[in-house]
Amino acid sequence: MIQAILCYQFIISFEESGEIEPEFKPLKLIFNNPEFNEQRYSDLIVENDIFGIFYQHTTGLLRSKDAISTFYSGRLKETPFQVVSFFRQETDGSQFITILFFDIDDEIERFEDLILSMSKRLTKIFGDLKEIDPLRKLVLYDKAISRVDNELRYTLYQIDRLFQLDKLQKAALLFYSDERKKILEILRERPISKKELKEIIDREKAHTNIDILLDTFLDLNLVRRDWIKGEKDKKTGIVKNQGEYLFLVKDIVLSRIPCENIINRLRENRKDLYSLYKKEIADFFSNYDPNKQTEEEVKNIATILLNPDVYDFFALLRNSYYPITKIPKIFSDWFKAEDILAALKELKIITTIKDKEDTEWLILLTDIKPLVIFPEYLLPKIRESFKAKDEDQQITYEVAKKALDLLEVSYPEKLEL
Numbered sequence: 001m002i003q004a005i006l007c008y009q010f011i012i013s014f015e016e017s018g019e020i021e022p023e024f025k026p027l028k029l030i031f032n033n034p035e036f037n038e039q040r041y042s043d044l045i046v047e048n049d050i051f052g053i054f055y056q057h058t059t060g061l062l063r064s065k066d067a068i069s070t071f072y073s074g075r076l077k078e079t080p081f082q083v084v085s086f087f088r089q090e091t092d093g094s095q096f097i098t099i100l101f102f103d104i105d106d107e108i109e110r111f112e113d114l115i116l117s118m119s120k121r122l123t124k125i126f127g128d129l130k131e132i133d134p135l136r137k138l139v140l141y142d143k144a145i146s147r148v149d150n151e152l153r154y155t156l157y158q159i160d161r162l163f164q165l166d167k168l169q170k171a172a173l174l175f176y177s178d179e180r181k182k183i184l185e186i187l188r189e190r191p192i193s194k195k196e197l198k199e200i201i202d203r204e205k206a207h208t209n210i211d212i213l214l215d216t217f218l219d220l221n222l223v224r225r226d227w228i229k230g231e232k233d234k235k236t237g238i239v240k241n242q243g244e245y246l247f248l249v250k251d252i253v254l255s256r257i258p259c260e261n262i263i264n265r266l267r268e269n270r271k272d273l274y275s276l277y278k279k280e281i282a283d284f285f286s287n288y289d290p291n292k293q294t295e296e297e298v299k300n301i302a303t304i305l306l307n308p309d310v311y312d313f314f315a316l317l318r319n320s321y322y323p324i325t326k327i328p329k330i331f332s333d334w335f336k337a338e339d340i341l342a343a344l345k346e347l348k349i350i351t352t353i354k355d356k357e358d359t360e361w362l363i364l365l366t367d368i369k370p371l372v373i374f375p376e377y378l379l380p381k382i383r384e385s386f387k388a389k390d391e392d393q394q395i396t397y398e399v400a401k402k403a404l405d406l407l408e409v410s411y412p413e414k415l416e417l
Contacts, residue, residue, distance in 0.1 A: 001032065001033070001102075001103060001106070001160075001163060002032050002100060002101065002102055002106070002156060002159045002160065002163075003031070003032055003033045003036065003044060003081060003101040003102065003103070004029070004030060004031045004032055004033065004036055004041070004044060004100075004101045005030045005032075005098065005099070005100050005101070005152045005155060005156055006026070006028075006029045006030070006041075006045070006098070006099050006101075007026070007027045007028045007029070007096065007097070007098045007099075007122075007148055007152060008024040008025060008026055008027060008050070008096065008097050008098075008099075009024070009025045009027055009094065009095065009096050009129075010022070010023075010024055010025075010054065010095040010096070010097065011023050011024075011025050022051075024047075024050055024054075024097070026038070027096070027145055027148050028145060028148045028149045028152055029041070030149070030152045030153055030156055032156055032160065043079060044079060044081065044101060045076060045078075045079055045081070045083075045099070045101070046078045046079065048077070048078060049076045049077055049078050049079070050097075050099075052077065053072060053074075053083065053085050053097065053099060054087070054097055056072045056074070056085075057070045057072055057085070057087035057097065058087070058089075058095075066089065066091070067089065067090055067091045068087075068088070068089045069086070069087065069088050069089075069119065069123060070086075070087045071084065071085065071086055071087075071115075071119070072084070072085045072087070073085075073108060075104065080104055081101045081102060081103065081104065082101075082102050082103070082104055082106065082108065083099050083100060083101055083102070084099075084100045084102070084108055084111075084115055085097055085098065085099045085100070086098045086115065086118070086119045086122065088119075088122065088123055088126050090126060090127060090130045091130075092130045094126070094129070094130045096122075096126045096129075098118075098119075098122060098152070100115065100155075100159075105209060105212060107209070107212050107213075109177065109179075110162055110173070110176075110177070110306070111159050111162060113303065113306075113307070114155055114158050114159055114162070114307075115155070117155075118151055118152075118154075118155040121151050122148065122151055125144055125147050125148055125151070128144050129141070129144050132144060157308075158307075158308050158309070161308035162306065162308065165306075167219075167220065167370075167417045168305060168368070168369075168370065168417065169305050169306060169311065170216050170219060170220055171220060171252060171254060171370035171417055172254065172301070172302035172305035172306055173216050173302070173306065174216060174217070174220075174252065174254075174302075175254050175298045175299060175301075175302040176299060176302035176303060176306055177213070178204070178205075179201055179204060179205060179208055179213050180213055180216060180217075181295075182200070182201060182204055183197065183201065183213060183214070183217070184217075184248075184252075186200065187223065187246060187247075187248035188248060188251065188375065188377075188378070189381060189385075190378075190381055190382065190385040190393070190395055191245050191246065191247045191248075191382070191385075191395060191399050191400075191402070191403045192245065192246055193228075193241070193243050193244065193245050193246075194210065194214075194225070194243065194244040194245070194246060195243055195244075197210065197246060198210040201213070214246070220252070220415075220417065221249075221250065221413075221415055222248065222249065222250045222251070222252060222372075223246055223247065223248055223249065224246075224247045224249050224406050224410070225244055225245065225246050225247070226244070226245055226247065226402055226406070227243070227244055227245075228241065228242060228243065228244075228245050228396070228398050228399055228402065229242060229398065230242025230243070230396075230398075231396055231398070241396045241398075241399070245399055245402070247402065247403050247406050247407075248375055248378065249375070249406050249407060249410040250372050250373070250374065250375065250410065250413075250415055251372070251373050251374075251375040252370050252371065252372055252373070252417075253290050253291065253370070253371045253373065254290075254293075254298050254301060254302065254368065254370055254371075255290035255368070255369055255370070255371045256285075256288060256290070256301075256349075256366035256367065256368055256369075257366065257367050257368075257369050258281050258285065258366065258367065259318060259364045259366070259367040261318060261319060262277075262317075262318070262320075262321060262363060262364050263277075263278075263281075265320070265321070266321070266363075270355075272355055272356060273321075273353055273355055273361060273363070276353045277351075277353055277363060280351055280353070280365060281365070284348065284365060284366065290371065297347075300347055301347065301349075301368060304343065304344065304347065304349065305368065309336075309340060310340050310343060310344070313337075313340050313344070314344065314349065314364075314368075316328065317350060317362070317363070317364040318364060318367060321361055321362060321363040321364070322361065322362050323359050323360065323361055323362070324352060324360045324361065324362045325360075327362065341362070348365055348366065349364065349365060349366055349368070350362060350363065350364055350365055351363055351364075351365040369417070370417040372415045372416070372417060374407075374410075374411055375407070378403070378407065379404075379407070382395070382400050382403050382404060383400070385400070386399075386400040
């Protein structure tokens with residue numbers, strides 16, 4: 001879970017003795033874990049680690065009057081947490097640092113878009129702060145700090161939501177994460193040992209937690225794992241190819257489908273809108289093939305599903321349609337309907353239709369559903385891998401037999417996400 005988001009301004013004070021005293025002045029400290037608070041958070045981070053993060057950002061800065069933004073991620077030395085930090089230096093030399101604290105096993109890559117979005121909003125506020133003298137313009141200063149508080153709480157809220165994914169969002173995660181996409185690509189070719197899979201993924205991105213990546217596949221019942229005893233080399237007596245292996249038993253495609261619920265409601269209640277809506281659906285799906293979607297298109301859809309506010313709005317439109325001037329005001333205090341409408345419309349997930357009274361209605365154009373399929377294509381690939389001469393691509397008889405057995409057992413199983 002996310003533990004806290006702490007925002008500081010770096011200040012250099014001069015003591016009466018003439019000594020320079022560097023200080024991280026807290027602007028806002030937002031805690032998600034009740035064990036920590038503003039008076040007691042040394043168990044979360046100590047001063048040495050704050051300075052260490054700060055130096056990671058500032059080492060190599062050429063001039064003190066440049067406007068610069070940088071990011072850093074890593075593990076703390078003194079406490080058992082990992083962090084993502086955002087550093088901003090303004091043109092007057094003022095410096096700000098925002099640090100997000102996560103548990104060691106948290107998959108922080110999932111939150112990159114949210115953190116980037118937060119940094120853009122904070123940059124505007126930091127730019128305003130450099131123009132405000134807190135001693136002379138206390139009211140303006142307090143308002144700016146309140147905006148910082150608001151942005152940190154919003155980001156914390158969104159990140160918290162992403163720790164609780166439903167099955168559709170977990171499916172989206174497979175196509176959002178480059179490491180998970182790589183795992184799916186590998187398993188579509190042949191069974192593989194967990195050890196070898198980790199080595200391949202580590203070459204893509206070092207120090208990945210393979211268990212966290214695999215959890216999504218296992219939760220969705222797409223992958224089975226089993227222990228293979230291995231084979232003893234007749235010459236050396238060494239047992240080879242022994243260990244935990246991973247087998248793909250169901251494949252998945254993130255697809256668009258017509259929303260039957262909206263179709264039925266329009267047919268029953270708004271026949272004038274239904275005829276226009278039916279034409280738009282026909283136009284879209286006459287040119288749509290889920291197997292011909294680009295990687296960029298699928299990732300954009302996955303991004304939509306993994307944005308908490310957008311996903312809530314998408315779920316709302318699955319059940320009803322609204323005049324565009326009367327969209328329900330729901331969700332978080334930070335919800336911006338205009339931004340979300342623009343994103344959904346650009347991806348052709350929603351559409352607008354005018355009725356005879358010239359009222360513009362907001363309607364879901366396409367629903368999104370993970371389509372689960374049986375990977376029949378694996379059957380010849382398993383045989384090819386068993387007979388392969390290249391040892392890197394070869395699988396043993398035990399692995400091939402287990403793969404075929406698991407496919408046979410899982411074939412009749414129906415999996416709905």
